[in-house]
Amino acid sequence: MTMFLRGWKVRVGLTVLGFFTFLAVFGPWLTEHVVGIDPRANDITAIAAPPGGDHLLGTTQFGQDVLAQVIAGARGSLFVGVLAAAIGTALAILVGVTSGYFGGTVDNVLNLLTNIVLVLPGLPLLLIIAGYLQGTGLWVIALVIGLLGWPGGARTLRAQSLSIANRDFLVAMRMLGEKRRRLVFFEVLPHLSGLIASMFLHAMIGGIMAEAGLAFLGITDSSAVSWGTMIQAAQQQSAVLRGLWWWFVPPGLCIALIGTAAALVNFGVDELANPKLRAATRSATRRARVAARAAGGEA
Template sequence: MKYHLFGNGKVTFGVIVLGFFVLLAIFGGLFLDIFGLNPRANDISAISQPPSAQHLLGTTQFGQDVLAQVVEGARGSMFVGFLAATIGTAIAIVVGVPSGYFNGITGHSLNFLTNLFLVMPVLPLIFVIAGYLQGTGLVMIAIIIGVFGWAGGARTLRAQAMSVSSRDFVQAMRMLGESHRRVIFTEVMPHLYGWIASMFLGGLIGAVMAEAGLAFLGVSDSTAISWGTMIQSAQQQSAVLRGLWWWLIPPGLCIALVGTAASLINFGVDELANPKMRSASRALVKRTSAARRAALATEAK
């Protein structure tokens, strides 16, 4: 039986949720313009107001509309997530696949570079560099996260590329005199698409959370609006102690939903790319269905 990725309920839910936030990030500015919302506008007549008909998610201590900031924050956080994941995945492919395909000095040199980044204290380095470049904006934050977040994915791709490169059809292509470029792109890479997609989704989750962590610690552009800067601002103004839950919960919930959605899609991609996992999932479904039928039959007697 053919396995369909979107036939999985978890994947469908994840795609819907993640797609919603992607559309919110793309068309968020249009949404704000249509409804006349300004995430930076201060309404002194509605300071620290709970959710109401006028402000659906309430207002901050400065009278700023929380809904407008959540929409604007989606643009910032999703931008950082996708850009950092793209950079990290691209570097992992460029370094990891050739290091697994080639032998000799090329493969060993690329493997050494991967090991070097693996043993680096990545999180402290990100904090130091981001702090040194403070105020440069979300683009630089995304670049920093992507540049220092590729080593684990490169190691995985190297192992998979080594496995694929040792198979008979790849060896036959080499013996026929095909160029290394053609063998890599037409024979090796197609077997790694599932791993690459999984790596990208993992990088997206990590980047969104890393940006939120950097912003929470104050190592970010204070003029930019993202879910992380919203949480940082709420923490600075003691929103929890003052009972302003509507200021803190929406951005945190958005981050959690993005992480959950990407993880659910990742599970589906793993099942599609890994036949053993797919077989295990089907076996579990069969056992569950058999147990349910047995229970119904017992009740009927």
């Protein structure tokens, strides 16, 4: 863990993710006691007002405070991203690891299921299902995204599980009579922890982006507050053409920051899980230090 937190990329990424997690958890309290404005309240005295004064990030066409909506939207967007990632990653582990480790008929059946879901047109199917279930809230959006987002991860985990299952130490443990359940949970999964963590982060960002895309297309619950619904409302009211940049830039910037933070953490996970990357990083650090000392000596 110390090695994992040593890199600046990981520290920056975790700080940004921690900040947005704080907004998601304590958002209602912040909007009520710190900002002091209901994100759905309309201030008719400040319609499409630019940032400043009582509204630090300005207001929308409807007089709603943008800062309050950004804080409230963090809960909706992160809820969809985390829940969709949890569902998709869990299904990928269940199908991919089971298929790769047990092999035989189990592998054939699960691999067939994975291939069927994998070749389904994801975006059109997502639009049809979400459109048919329109108005049911962020729970359904997250569920649909998670149920359609696991096949790629399952294929990757299957390949890795096949490789690990044929290693000498696992073959020896099976010959000694170790139960397969114990081998899967205590031997196979720990070797896949780095890959699973990266998969979860990637799925979380995919879930947030998918929710924003669905909201932009109008396929979401209009009563829910998320960064996607903010961008969708700004698009409907022609905020870009009218120069109301403070309406759509903050939620878009938040999505971009979370994506960047997840990528930075993912770099740290890769370096921790891959010894070759750790060695390359240490080698590059040593070369940089030697070059810095040489430059200092010449000066």
